[in-house]
Amino acid sequence: xxxxxxxxxxxxxxxxxxxxxxxxxxxxxxxxxxxxxxxxxxxxxxxxxxxxxxxxxxxxxxxxxxxxxxxxxxxxxxxxxxxxxxxxxxxxxxxxxxxxxxxxxxxxxxxxxxxxxxxxxxxxxxxxxxxxxxxxxxxxxxxxxxxxxxxxxxxxxxxxxxxxxxxxxxxxxxxxxxxxxxxxxxxxxxxxxxxxxxxxxxxxxxxxxxxxxxxxxxxxxxxxxxxxxxxxxxxxxxxxxxxxxxxxxxxxxxxxxxxxxxxxxxxxxxxxxxxxxxxxxxxxxxxxxxxxxxxxxxxxxxxxxxxxxxxxxxxxxxxxxxxxxxxxxxxxxxxxxxxxxxxxxxxxxxxxxxxxxxxxxxxxxxxxxxxxxxxxxxxxxxxxxxxxxxxxxxxxxxxxxxxxxxxxxxxxxxxxxxxxxxxxxxxxxxxxxxxxxxxxxxxxxxxxxxxxxxxxxxxxxxxxxxxxxxxxxxxxxxxxxxxxxxxx
Amino acid sequence: xxxxxxxxxxxxxxxxxxxxxxxxxxxxxxxxxxxxxxxxxxxxxxxxxxxxxxxxxxxxxxxxxxxxxxxxxxxxxxxxxxxxxxxxxxxxxxxxxxxxxxxxxxxxxxxxxxxxxxxxxxxxxxxxxxxxxxxxxxxxxxxxxxxxxxxxxxxxxxxxxxxxxxxxxxxxxxxxxxxxxxxxxxxxxxxxxxxxxxxxxxxxxxxxxxxxxxxxxxxxxxxxxxxxxxxxxxxxxxxxxxxxxxxxxxxxxxxxxxxxxxxxxxxxxxxxxxxxxxxxxxxxxxxxxxxxxxxxxxxxxxxxxxxxxxxxxxxxxxxxxxxxxxxxxxxxxxxxxxxxxxxxxxxxxxxxxxxxxx
Numbered sequence: 075x076x077x078x079x080x081x082x083x084x085x086x087x088x089x090x091x092x093x094x095x096x097x098x099x100x101x102x103x104x105x106x107x108x109x110x111x112x113x114x115x116x117x118x119x120x121x122x123x124x125x126x127x128x129x130x131x132x133x134x135x136x137x138x139x140x141x142x143x144x145x146x147x148x149x150x151x152x153x154x155x156x157x158x159x160x161x162x163x164x165x166x167x168x169x170x171x172x173x174x175x176x177x178x179x180x181x182x183x184x185x186x187x188x189x190x191x192x193x194x195x196x197x198x199x200x201x202x203x204x205x206x207x208x209x210x211x212x213x214x215x216x217x218x219x220x221x222x223x224x225x226x227x228x229x230x231x232x233x234x235x236x237x238x239x240x241x242x243x244x245x246x247x248x249x250x251x252x253x254x255x256x257x258x259x260x261x262x263x264x265x266x267x268x269x270x271x272x273x274x275x276x277x278x279x280x281x282x283x284x285x286x287x288x289x290x291x292x293x294x295x296x297x298x299x300x301x302x303x304x305x306x307x308x309x310x311x312x313x314x315x316x317x318x319x320x321x322x323x324x325x326x327x328x329x330x331x332x333x334x335x336x337x338x339x340x341x342x343x344x345x346x347x348x349x350x351x352x353x354x355x356x357x358x359x360x361x362x363x364x365x366x367x368x369x370x371x372x373x374x375x376x377x378x379x380x381x382x383x384x385x386x387x388x389x390x391x392x393x394x395x396x397x398x399x400x401x402x403x404x405x406x407x408x409x410x411x412x413x414x415x416x417x418x419x420x421x422x423x424x425x426x427x428x429x430x431x432x433x434x435x436x437x438x439x440x441x442x443x444x445x446x447x448x449x450x451x452x453x454x455x456x457x458x459x460x461x462x463x464x465x466x467x468x469x470x471x472x473x474x475x476x477x478x479x480x481x482x483x484x485x486x487x488x489x490x491x492x493x494x495x496x497x498x499x500x501x502x503x504x505x506x507x508x509x510x511x512x513x514x515x516x517x518x519x520x521x522x523x524x525x526x527x528x529x530x531x532x533x534x535x536x537x538x539x540x541x542x543x544x545x546x547x548x549x550x551x552x553x554x555x556x557x558x559x560x561x562x
Numbered sequence: 563x564x565x566x567x568x569x570x571x572x573x574x575x576x577x578x579x580x581x582x583x584x585x586x587x588x589x590x591x592x593x594x595x596x597x598x599x600x601x602x603x604x605x606x607x608x609x610x611x612x613x614x615x616x617x618x619x620x621x622x623x624x625x626x627x628x629x630x631x632x633x634x635x636x637x638x639x640x641x642x643x644x645x646x647x648x649x650x651x652x653x654x655x656x657x658x659x660x661x662x663x664x665x666x667x668x669x670x671x672x673x674x675x676x677x678x679x680x681x682x683x684x685x686x687x688x689x690x691x692x693x694x695x696x697x698x699x700x701x702x703x704x705x706x707x708x709x710x711x712x713x714x715x716x717x718x719x720x721x722x723x724x725x726x727x728x729x730x731x732x733x734x735x736x737x738x739x740x741x742x743x744x745x746x747x748x749x750x751x752x753x754x755x756x757x758x759x760x761x762x763x764x765x766x767x768x769x770x771x772x773x774x775x776x777x778x779x780x781x782x783x784x785x786x787x788x789x790x791x792x793x794x795x796x797x798x799x800x801x802x803x804x805x806x807x808x809x810x811x812x813x814x815x816x817x818x819x820x821x822x823x824x825x826x827x828x829x830x831x832x833x834x835x836x837x838x839x840x841x842x843x844x845x846x847x848x849x850x851x852x853x854x855x856x857x858x859x860x861x862x863x864x865x866x867x868x869x870x871x872x873x874x875x876x877x878x879x880x881x882x883x884x885x886x887x888x889x890x891x892x893x894x895x896x897x898x899x900x901x902x903x904x905x906x907x908x909x910x911x912x913x914x915x916x917x918x919x920x
Binding site: 132133134135309318319321322327328329330332333344345346347348 | 563564565566567568660661663664665668671672675676679720724818819820870871872
């Protein structure tokens with residue numbers, strides 16, 4: 075237990091890893107300035123600043139969208155003013171680990187669509203991939219520029235009670251959240267400017283430039299300035315704010331499918347006030363299924379007819395590449411260390427959460443015997459759908475999962491239950507520990523680049539692990555504090 | 563620039579201008595009514611004229627039995643079903659801005675969003691005469707702040723021109739409306755409305771366009787009907803004069819390019835202005851017909867701009883069919899953002915038909 079002297083707040087944590095407690099017990103890390111600063115501010119001032127932050131969010135229109143009953147509702151972005159701190163030395167190791175993972179994943183995807191060496195060498199079970207609903211056999215032989223498929227990746231990291239950071243999953247399809255990472259920093263600079271004076275906090279604002287450079291490098295046309303666009307499903311999409319934000323920050327057009335056409339020469343153009351203009355690179359924020367009605371989903375009314383044809387002929391760059399989703403799969407995830415060793419001949423820098431695969435009889439037996447201790451997840455879903463939280467589930471729910479797993483073992487994995495670390499969070503004017511995760515974003519093109527930190531999501535409800543903004547989650551600014559400036 | 567985006571910007575500008583103009587109109591009427599109070603037996607002016615000017619008479623009387631000051635101002639300011647109300651105008655401008663915000667400096671969105679939220683919160687209850695002034699001034703000031711921000715920070719590119727285009731067209735339209743209704747009333751019956759009242763009425767017209775001071779400086783200190791009419795129709799330098807607006811539209815079209823048809827219509831408007839005999843019009847001979855003619859040409863101008871920039875036929879591959887639930891039912895592909903209503907106001911003369919989409 076630790077008390078903040080100038081406030082009636084006592085900050086209690088037990089049985090979990092609290093990042094502030096751990097840091098402050100090792101004087102000299104980044105959090106200690108934050109701690110003494112919060113002590114000096116006191117409860118009233120902290121609450122006042124939280125109010126200012128919330129006012130700013132409403133005025134700036136920082137929102138996420140919930141679509142319900144025929145209209146879209148903009149909700150203000152839930153934000154906690156107390157930043158989450160991390161030392162640069164730790165961050166650099168994580169950064170290297172994330173680059174290692176995405177390089178291996180890209181090599182893996184490229185291999186699957188070009189030769190399938192890893193399957194032939196028996197180092198990865200073919201049926202896992204070839205039966206995946208995200209496997210696109212029609213794309214075999216496709217060689218995207220730099221042999222890179224997953225250009226933008228958002229990996230979720232969790233620190234367990236042992237203090238170790240684990241990768242929970244790698245989001246390779248259309249990961250979102252990066253705009254909120256930048257907005258959170260903008261807010262913290264306004265709300266707690268004093269803290270930026272005495273320590274160097276690694277900036278995060280470079281993301282749009284890095285993203286633009288990476289996208290432009292995918293242009294099939296040499297020389298001229300590439301025309302890059304962001305493709306959004308439209309204003310009803312929950313991440314529309316981010317789509318518009320990124321287009322704005324990069325200074326490129328935000329297009330919808332109906333703004334694009336593909337002609338007989340497989341050139342992609344957009345409809346402008348001066349007629350059609352060629353598009354070179356599309357940062358698409360639409361799932362594969364809805365990208366091109368000619369290619370994947372003939373029944374889909376969404377998408378741009380002929381887009382995949384244009385991409386396969388090398389007439390346009392697409393990020394992420396179609397077909398990338400095959401690696402966004404919990405079973406593929408469970409083989410990450412093998413994949414890293416196979417393609418890079420290295421040991422993984424960041425560990426996976428211990429995972430058991432239900433398509434392997436021995437591991438399935440372990441999962442079924444430990445349903446009350448494990449988390450069971452479907453392999454292909456994202457966003458926490460269709461999960462069983464073993465320790466909190468009823469016997470009936472567990473029984474239901476026994477049936478689900480036995481009917482389709484390939485589609486399920488069991489994972490050790492983690493207790494995510496906590497960080498101090500302002501709740502109703504009091505500082506209380508709340509569980510967090512971290513989503514850094516990794517760009518891969520000619521070279522790799524990682525955001526400094528990422529988006530910290532926080533479960534605002536006491537005891538909750540749920541960080542999704544639609545279910546009582548919020549977010550915080552994430553500070554990677556430069557080591558050499560520490561403790562000034 | 564994308565056609566879809568261009569259309570949203572054009573309409574956003576029109577709505578924003580409409581909101582500001584409506585606020586000015588109500589504000590000027592509010593002041594004038596106070597001045598007129600002692601001589602109200604003549605009733606040279608009443609609140610109902612605002613319904614005629616905004617072309618909303620039919621819509622208003624469909625839901626109101628009588629028209630008093632509070633009902634009319636409430637209708638123009640906060641009616642949620644009347645697309646021309648300040649509240650709805652801001653809501654639509656905001657929705658259009660939301661889908662095009664990447665084209666503007668980010669403060670633009672922040673300002674507009676804040677203005678909308680303030681207005682919405684003020685409009686949860688009726689705005690009584692005591693607070694009306696403050697509210698309308700707030701709306702006008704914040705509209706000017708948005709315009710000022712864009713004007714002082716934006717690159718002079720197609721986006722900026724598209725925004726100015728919508729703004730000037732809407733403003734030119736508003737000038738003809740104000741002159742049509744107020745002018746017709748004032749230009750008649752010298753015996754009924756004596757000179758001081760007539761002058762006060764002309765002053766109201768000038769004030770609703772923020773033109774009183776500029777008129778005095780540029781034309782003469784005395785208010786005289788024929789001079790006011792000439793000033794508001796033909797002045798080249800007053801930004802709220804009809805001609806200035808039309809010239810502004812022409813400049814924007816010139817900058818964006820490819821708008822020969824639209825320029826042709828502007829040439830016709832300029833011919834009419836040039837040939838207009840202001841003294842005769844000021845004697846109320848044919849003023850209404852003259853203004854009506856201008857409004858019809860403005861309508862044609864709008865149609866032509868839409869065809870030139872927003873609704874072009876794309877050759878070869880037809881556009882992808884749009885998703886039913888998500889992008890609405892519009893069938894012409896290019897303008898199918900059906901959530902954003904396109905409210906062209908009916909001319910002063912014809913009954914309001916309630917059409918809201920172009």
